Amino acid sequence: MTWWRSAAIYQIYPRSFADGNADGVGDLAGVRARLPYLASLGVDALWFNPWYPSSGADGGYDVIDYRDIDPVYGTLAEAEKLIAEAREFGLRTIVDIVPNHVSHLHPWFVNGRRELFWFRDRPNNWKSEFGGSPWTQLPDGSWYLHLFTAEQPDVNWTHPLVRAEHEDVLRFWFDRGAAGVRIDSAVLPVKDPLLPDQVDGEPHPFVDRDELHDIYRSWRAIAESYGAILIGELWLPDASRFAKYLRPDELHTAFNFDFLACPWDAARLRASIDTTLAAHAPVDAPATWVLSNHDVTRVVTRYGRADTSFSFGAKRAGVWSDVALGTRRARAAALLAMALPGAVYVYQGEELGLPEYEVPADAIRDPMHFRSGGVDPGRDGCRIPLPWSGASPPYGFGSTPTWLPQPDGWEGLTVEAQDGAPDSMLNLYRGGLHLRRAFGGGMAWRDAPPGVLSFARAQGGSCTTNLSSTPIPLPPGELLLSSVPLEDGLLPPDATAWLTPA
Ligand code: GLC
Numbered sequence: 001m002t003w004w005r006s007a008a009i010y011q012i013y014p015r016s017f018a019d020g021n022a023d024g025v026g027d028l029a030g031v032r033a034r035l036p037y038l039a040s041l042g043v044d045a046l047w048f049n050p051w052y053p054s055s056g057a058d059g060g061y062d063v064i065d066y067r068d069i070d071p072v073y074g075t076l077a078e079a080e081k082l083i084a085e086a087r088e089f090g091l092r093t094i095v096d097i098v099p100n101h102v103s104h105l106h107p108w109f110v111n112g113r114r115e116l117f118w119f120r121d122r123p124n125n126w127k128s129e130f131g132g133s134p135w136t137q138l139p140d141g142s143w144y145l146h147l148f149t150a151e152q153p154d155v156n157w158t159h160p161l162v163r164a165e166h167e168d169v170l171r172f173w174f175d176r177g178a179a180g181v182r183i184d185s186a187v188l189p190v191k192d193p194l195l196p197d198q199v200d201g202e203p204h205p206f207v208d209r210d211e212l213h214d215i216y217r218s219w220r221a222i223a224e225s226y227g228a229i230l231i232g233e234l235w236l237p238d239a240s241r242f243a244k245y246l247r248p249d250e251l252h253t254a255f256n257f258d259f260l261a262c263p264w265d266a267a268r269l270r271a272s273i274d275t276t277l278a279a280h281a282p283v284d285a286p287a288t289w290v291l292s293n294h295d296v297t298r299v300v301t302r303y304g305r306a307d308t309s310f311s312f313g314a315k316r317a318g319v320w321s322d323v324a325l326g327t328r329r330a331r332a333a334a335l336l337a338m339a340l341p342g343a344v345y346v347y348q349g350e351e352l353g354l355p356e357y358e359v360p361a362d363a364i365r366d367p368m369h370f371r372s373g374g375v376d377p378g379r380d381g382c383r384i385p386l387p388w389s390g391a392s393p394p395y396g397f398g399s400t401p402t403w404l405p406q407p408d409g410w411e412g413l414t415v416e417a418q419d420g421a422p423d424s425m426l427n428l429y430r431g432g433l434h435l436r437r438a439f440g441g442g443m444a445w446r447d448a449p450p451g452v453l454s455f456a457r458a459q460g461g462s463c464t465t466n467l468s469s470t471p472i473p474l475p476p477g478e479l480l481l482s483s484v485p486l487e488d489g490l491l492p493p494d495a496t497a498w499l500t501p502a
Contacts, residue, residue: 131368
């Protein structure tokens with residue numbers, strides 16, 4: 001089964017997708033009611049951000065029970081129904097597994113199973129992924145490690161129970177029909193057991209430790225026995241270290257954050273594509289193409305800024321964006337990503353061209369904002385409840401107040417508004433996701449002027465993206481789809497066209 005090698009995977013952030021019971025929070029009933037929408041988009045699978053009971057400190061990534069559903073979303077029985085119903089629509093389900101940490105309200109932590117965590121008499125010099133120290137002191141004077149928030153204690157992977165528990169959780173979801181798992185923070189779970197200070201030039205004490213590969217090999221064996229897949233969240237700058245996780249007996253695929261973070265620049269994008277393909281080829285893993293997710297700035301906003309790259313450390317509030325320009329580029333980028341060989345990800349709302357919405361200060365929920373001392377605006381702005389219909393909040397989402405506020409002015413971005421508009425972002429995504437199914441095989445670059453990316457796929461056609469400032473003639477072939485209309489037969493700037501094979 002190789003569906004995943006060229007799949008389109010839609011990411012659902014359950015809290016903000018659709019609200020079935022009108023309490024202002026998305027839920028499984030909301031997703032079930034929208035399965036026809038998802039099927040009509042032309043995606044092959046749904047990845048759900050964590051839907052487990054959670055202490056709510058980090059958008060569900062602080063899990064209390066990996067074998068249940070948070071009551072705010074529904075029940076386990078309903079999740080089973082959803083998985084089965086989605087399958088009838090041709091949509092596979094991928095669940096999010098969080099191996100690095102649990103909630104501070106997880107029974108292991110509550111019951112004082114200290115051997116399953118990292119307790120020490122004093123902190124070391126490590127830095128939290130969210131800023132500040134990753135150590136918190138308990139009333140008895142001892143300190144425990146948490147690479148994210150204090151509500152997310154890191155578990156100790158040298159303990160056999162931690163391994164056994166996660167392997168059992170994998171089986172639990174595969175038994176319920178999950179077609180795969182997305183592995184959260186997949187380069188972080190293993191620590192140097194001595195917890196030494198981090199020293200420049202020394203092996204990193206908690207990122208990308210060699211022992212991880214053995215863990216993922218045993219996960220792969222379990223996944224294989226179900227025909228399920230493993231997708232890694234690997235934030236690793238080194239492409240060759242990254243590819244090691246994709247060896248044939250480890251993870252099936254991993255998110256391509258290099259492409260996601262790349263600025264809107266032809267040479268940089270081409271280099272990212274080449275590096276990606278070169279890193280994946282030796283391990284025979286398919287590449288993935290990702291423009292956004294629940295952690296990063298919305299694409300139409302990012303591409304409309306002076307600096308079109310993404311990086312966590314550089315996030316600031318109130319950076320001006322030409323959203324019309326960003327939207328035009330995002331349309332071109334979507335067709336580029338969809339035409340490349342491998343799998344493509346669509347984060348909910350990307351298909352609607354939603355911009356980042358920086359919520360008012362008193363509505364901010366994201367711990368990244370608070371742990372940065374307020375410097376980082378946080379990730380709420382890409383997690384706003386989806387606008388489905390109507391002219392004002394809650395835009396058909398459920399009822400107001402929604403758990404994060406929606407802005408005014410999104411009436412033109414609702415599914416209802418875009419559904420019948422041939423030129424909408426939604427219909428561009430639908431067209432692209434359906435047509436890309438004809439693309440197959442490898443890709444070969446064509447000669448193109450500076451600022452232009454042009455390649456042909458072995459099957460299905462070719463893709464040309466114009467990042468230069470002048471309109472360009474297209475290579476031979478009939479037009480299949482373009483991100484904006486051609487002008488006098490030429491492809492204008494910030495646009496992509498797909499053509500039939502020459
Ligand atoms: C991953 C998730 C992010 C979360 C973090 C901690 O990076 O994508 O949303 O905050 O892990 O679990």
